Amino acid sequence: MCGITGIVELRGTPVDQRSLERLTALIAHRGPDGVGTWTSADRSVALGHRRLAIIDPGEGGRQPMTSADGRHVIVYNGEIYNFLELKIELENEGIRFQTESDTEVILAAWNKWREGMLFRFNGMWSLAIYDTQIRELFLARDRFGIKPLLYAHTPERVVFASEMRAILRSGIVSASLDTEVARRLVLDPFGVEGSSRTLFNPVSRLQAGHFLSIRSGRLEVKRWWRTTDHLPALPQAESDRIAQFGSLFRDSVALRMRSDVPIGTSLSGGFDSSAVLCTMASLEQSGIGQRGARSWRHAFVASFPGMPNDERPDAEIAAAWAAVTPTVIEIGRDQALEAIERVMSDLDDVYLGLPTAVWNIYRELRNHRVLVSLDGHGADELMGAYSQEGQAWAFRLKNLMGRYSSGQPAAQSAVDFARAAMLKGKGFLYLRGGLRHLPPILSLVGADDTLPETWGGLNRRLYRMFHSSVLPTILRNFDRLSMAHGVEVRMPFMDWRLVTYTMALPDASKSSNGYTKVVARLAMAGKMPETIRMRAKKIGFNSPMPEWLNGPLVHWTNSVLQQPVPSFDDLFDTPGLLKTVKRLSSTQTWNWESAGRIWPYLNLKWLLARS
Secondary structure, eight states: OEEEEEEEETTSOOOOHHHHHHHHHTTGGGOBTOEEEEEOTTSSEEEEEEEOOOSSTTGGGOSSEEOTTSOEEEEEEEEETTHHHHHHHHHTTTOOOSSSOHHHHHHHHHHHHGGGHHHHOOEEEEEEEEETTTTEEEEEEOTTOOSOOEEEEOSSEEEEESSHHHHHHTSSSOOEEOHHHHHHHHHOTTSSTTSSBOSEETEEEOOTTEEEEEETTEEEEEEOOOGGGGOOOOOSSHHHHHHHHHHHHHHHHHHHTBOSSOEEEEOOSSHHHHHHHHHHHHHHHHOOOTTBOSOOOOEEEEEOTTSTTOOHHHHHHHHHHTTOOOEEEEOOGGGGTTTHHHHHHHHOSOOSSOOHHHHHHHHHHHHTTOOEEEOOTTHHHHHOOTTTTSSHHHHHHHHHHHHHHTTOHHHHHHHHHHHHHHHHHTTOOOBTTGGGGOOOOOOOTTTTOOOOTTOOHHHHHHHHHHHTSHHHHHHHHHHHHHHTTTOEEEOGGGOHHHHHHHHHSOGGGTEETTEESHHHHHHTTTSSOHHHHTOOOOOOSOOOHHHHHTTTTHHHHHHHHHSOOHHHHTTBOHHHHHHHHHHHHHTTOOOHHHHHHHHHHHHHHHHHHTO
């Protein structure tokens, strides 16, 4: 797990080494264990790397890494969990390895299979491989976009990095606000991250499951992964389906316990993270396996004393089941303003709330020298959150929309207009031009995929939540907030084998009798605390935004809105927004809905004021 950078001069001029060093230094937090650069013989291509040493933490894992024959050079961010199995396969082909790193395995796999290697990888990655013989740069991102890759393409050069702010602050390219993206973000904060567009031109996002090649000054982007092309056949018996899910999940956790440094988990007390921790404990009893971390009994719990979203009691139950003593981080009113500028800077984008709780969790992991966290991300979007059937009419309406609007531009626009009209009716729409000037719907990866005709509305909606909207945004957040402290997050529920298998299951395997994640709950019977396994209430891991906005953030929100920011004020009704914020603050009537609808405006204005 690391940070990567690169510069490709398209007109043959030499790369400015100082520019590369500055670009790489801007992601130093992603890799505090080392830095390296490489420049091609003709100086037209340069690669940079910041290292977070997890696998083969000695000299053997240093990057940039050059292949044994000197032809290929790689910089890479991520983990290939099945690298040991691939290494054996390649050794049987006569290849000899000099290190214990997964990076060297990638280089050998590229030499053997080229882009076909991507289908063999089980992991998360963004990588860049330069072929010195044909002078081609190959960039690739993992199936579901767990690891980020941003790039800027101008007539003179291509610049890429693991974070957008590194490109913007490097001074290598000139940037301007993409006003359509800005307007889309406040209307639909989940409607951007799955696209190739970002808040600033000319920065683009390499979408999940895509690769990009640069040769002879030409860029070509191709999609290499589509989940619907890999759906497996299902066992006929329901009991066999449950058993297979359990087997896949257990193996996914085991692979993600491979580490040469201590690992742990961010434990919320909900089903997902509790299932991960309890499975880790079970694996130790039966044998973790080759290269499995021996130091893993580390659980970190965010507690919100006195708040309705405090899951500490359940988290402690799960920790006790796994025989782990948890580290509890209490987050109260004082944390609302503590490090707020740092938290928002590290997020470097627009979201529904202030992610202080998440930021604090990973800071605490780093303070305890726990560099890897196995977390439960992806399960909600794969199998549904807890309250899918809590309101039958809303549940059916959402699934109906998922069935008929997907891939149909007119229907998608109608849904978008309905959402905006609802926001306007509730007093939460501040776009200049209102309903007459809505931003365009962006092209999201997976949104237009042809889905199996047998799928119900829930499966269709979850497919797009997983690939196109909600999950890409969640992954972005957790990558930036964890890597701000040099901590790697691994996600067992996002193993591609588990994802394709679960996607193939019918709606009833995910939502039935008032429960979601049905197949996972049944698979975990007797393997975790029963009260957590069968809890139907979804709390959510969020900072207590209503309480903070009603109290310690009052002055901060006013100061943000009163600061003139032309790029923001030209797009949005700032006086109307300020009036609403002052009313909610003076009457102390902020709630979860108003916080989630208005915070993106505050977040965006703060960000633009510093751009």
